[in-house]
Amino acid sequence: MNATISAFQSVPDFAKGFVKDLRVRWAFEEAGLPYGQSLIGAETKDSAEYRAWQPFGQVPAYRDETVSLFESGAIVLHIAESSEALAPRDPQGRARTTMWVFAALNSVEPYVDAVALANFVFADAPWSTEYRAKVVPLRDGRLSALAAWLDGKDYLEGRFTAGDLIMATVLRNVPDHELASFPAVAAYRARCLARPAFGRAIKAQLDAFETQQAA
Numbered sequence: 001m002n003a004t005i006s007a008f009q010s011v012p013d014f015a016k017g018f019v020k021d022l023r024v025r026w027a028f029e030e031a032g033l034p035y036g037q038s039l040i041g042a043e044t045k046d047s048a049e050y051r052a053w054q055p056f057g058q059v060p061a062y063r064d065e066t067v068s069l070f071e072s073g074a075i076v077l078h079i080a081e082s083s084e085a086l087a088p089r090d091p092q093g094r095a096r097t098t099m100w101v102f103a104a105l106n107s108v109e110p111y112v113d114a115v116a117l118a119n120f121v122f123a124d125a126p127w128s129t130e131y132r133a134k135v136v137p138l139r140d141g142r143l144s145a146l147a148a149w150l151d152g153k154d155y156l157e158g159r160f161t162a163g164d165l166i167m168a169t170v171l172r173n174v175p176d177h178e179l180a181s182f183p184a185v186a187a188y189r190a191r192c193l194a195r196p197a198f199g200r201a202i203k204a205q206l207d208a209f210e211t212q213q214a215a
């Protein structure tokens with residue numbers, strides 16, 4: 001596969017362990033596949049060369065001998081094509097893995113992020129309380145539906161897939177005390193994040209920052 005991913009050379013402390021190349025690192029770790037890193041700085045992110053790889057100047061981007069792409073969900077699904085650890089091989093299992101990746105990114109993440117914006121980015125804005133009061137019920141509606149779906153299941157489709165990987169990373173942006181109202185979802189998130197491959201992915205991201213800092 002000979003894959004390389006882009007990641008940042010450095011980020012503020014609060015973002016360490018949360019930058020979205022983590023999803024791709026986690027997928028590689030679950031699949032047991034090696035990958036290289038292209039660590040980029042602020043000057044590279046806006047270069048024409050990098051924008052040709054990732055049009056929005058974001059991380060992660062991905063390339064191997066035959067494929068170049070961006071968007072963490074698309075990259076994780078691409079890796080899943082090479083690994084049964086991330087998606088069953090039968091057509092129904094593969095299609096449903098794709099479905100859950102989209103569900104996490106399209107039906108859950110926008111609402112989780114809307115509340116995160118209210119909690120952190122716009123916390124001091126005069127309209128923040130009103131905005132938060134509008135978006136929390138929307139997010140909680142999705143969490144409640146997820147709790148109902150998970151009832152009695154360890155993972156979204158019974159076994160771990162790329163859909164769980166992406167869903168768990170989305171759920172990491174829900175503060176613990178807010179997720180506590182949804183015990184089945186909190187337990188599911190904890191189950192996903194307890195996977196050894198997740199621990200290795202976090203370590204790989206943090207190690208990359210440390211190596212750059214020491215250089």
Ligand SMILES: N[C@@H](CCC(=O)N[C@@H](CS)C(=O)NCC(=O)O)C(=O)O
Pocket residue numbers: 018019020021056057058059060070071072073
């Ligand atoms: N939808 C993209 C989002 C990627 C993203 O938000 N990357 C952030 C880091 S977590 C980034 O590069 N931010 C810098 C910027 O937007 O300029 C994906 O999932 O790959």
